[in-house]
Amino acid sequence: MPSALPAGDPAPADGSLPASALAEVGERPVSLYLHVPFCATRCGYCDFNTYTSAELGSAPGSSRQAFLDAAHAELALAAGVLGERAVDTVFVGGGTPTLLAADELVGLLAAARQHFPLSDDAEVTTECNPESVDAGYLEALVAGGFNRISFGMQSARGHVLRVLERSHTPGRVADVVGWARAVGFGSVSLDLIYGTPGESLDDWRASLAAALALAPDHVSAYALIVEEGTRLAAQIRRGELPAPIDDLQADCYELADDLLSAAGMGWYELSNWSRPGHECRHNLAYWRGASWWGVGPGAHSHVGGVRWWNVKHPRRYSAALAQGHSPAAARELLDADARRVERVLLESRLAEGLELSVLTASERARVPDLLARGLIEVGSDGRWTSEPEVNNLRSSVPDHRWSSLSSPLADARLRLTRKGRLLADAVVRDLLD
Structure with a gap:
């Protein structure tokens, strides 16, 4: 199940921010994150704030349309707080954003553009599960303004995908990458996971080779973390699966760095490699302590030293915005020392x-x-x-x-x-x- 939100101070019902936070941001561009909380199934390792149809049921405020209405309303609220301000990165994550119809996903971007002028070279990304799209869907996204896509590949080995409870087959990734290139995406990223129970170093080598054969512009490679409350954690606790091995994960990381570097992809953050000019600018904004507004259930935001996070459940999120209130659950004002420590934590990764x-x-x-x-x-x-x-x-x-x-x-x-x-x-x- 999704992890718990942190504690914090009460957040204003109108979403307002201290004048000092707005003054610090000044006229600089900000970033937008849009969280789509829907998944067809819940993967056994995942503790993200996502929900299947069975988990949501049919209660008012749980529908896809209710979410879209609320997200549009939060974008309007954000514009009211931040004012006329350029946005230079937009990132749609989840969940599975591509469970929305193509016109709905494009509509979210259009709503963002309505309230915030996008920079001429804005980076506009969506995450995508390979099984959830076809060539026509991807073409509609490019026509609607998306220029970067990140596919959840995870592994090229079928037995690893089964342990992770991923629904796509290994060959599906090659199809969607080919379609993304053909319809005009300017940057294609692949997400990989290493250290899955039962995955050998040779399995991981095969996944890296399969990813590189597709000539991606960007690769994210993350060590599997076993989160409490997930099915994977329960399976390991019951002895049904072995726990990840730290030394093997270290070997996997070094192998990734060797093979990706040899292919001309430089590391620019601890778990991210790219061809020159294809670094994820949105994530760099996070690591550099820039300002962003997170739209959606459970989304986190940071503007000028103020951090806040939205209520997690889609019904509560929709209800708050339907009443004209901010969906923020709580917030915190970071003092100078806290911001300095965060800067060390984040920028040392770059x-x-x-x-x-x-x-x-x-x-x-x-x-x-x-x-x-x-x-x-x-x-x-x-x-x-x-x-x-x-x-x-x-x-x-x-x-x-x-x-x-x-x-x-x-x-x-x-x-x-x-x-x-x-x-x-x-x-x-x-x-x-």
Whole structure:
């Protein structure tokens, strides 16, 4: 079942934001996330905020049309709060957005465009399950303004897909990628999962090879996380399936990095690789701490240091907007230190790295040790130290220079090495005060 929402402070019924948050955003573009909460079936590993027809039933406010009406109303509410503001990324996720009819999905984008002018080069993405579309559907999406699509491939091995309870066959992905190219999508992404119970390293190698054979522009590769409350967690607890193996997942990550890099796809975030110019700008907005408004049941938003999240159930979501109220369940105002810590957590995941100036003096004093352990690298102007150079760097830059951040380190950045990427959470814990 979907995971629980966090606690927080009461959110205003009119959706209003503090003047300080709006002033911080200024005239800069924002991003929109649209959450479609419907799935044909619930995959055994999933704890996303999604619902099948059987789970929703026929009660008022549960229908697809009720959701669409409410989403359109929330877009209008967002425009009233944010004012006339350009949007440079739109991302439709779920759930399975492509369970909506093509004209309904295009209609959501048209409603967003009605309230927020899209930048000329706006990135407009939808997630898609391979079994839910045909060539005609994809053509309608391109005609309606979508230019990027992300297919949930997960694996090329049938037995792995069965454990994940995915309904498509391995060959279906090749069909939909071919159709997406033919109808004019400018960027095609594939999502993969590694570490599924019963998946070997050779299985994972086969999935990577199958994905690369389709020449995607972007690949996301995520380690399977067993979430409490899911069918998969229950199966593992009962001994019906083995738990994921940490060392095997690490091997899978290194293999992905090797094969994707060899194919000309650079990593730009811990779990994401792309051809140059095909990075997901929407997700980069999240990782860089930009502002976005999340529309839909359970969707999260962040504007100028204010974060809020909507009620989760579609009926409650629709009811709130039908009464002219914000669907926000709660919110929190992030203070300067919380935002700084979040910045370290998020930007250290990026290939572009984190500015050393974001760190406190005591945190900067820990940098030499992390360098010596081969967990991070430091550089500027796109030039990074490599692990064999750490000792030379350390001898040429006294420790007190790290903590005072005197020239020439004032513009330096740090990022994770591949070894550090495998231990990202631990590295950040060691770095932060």
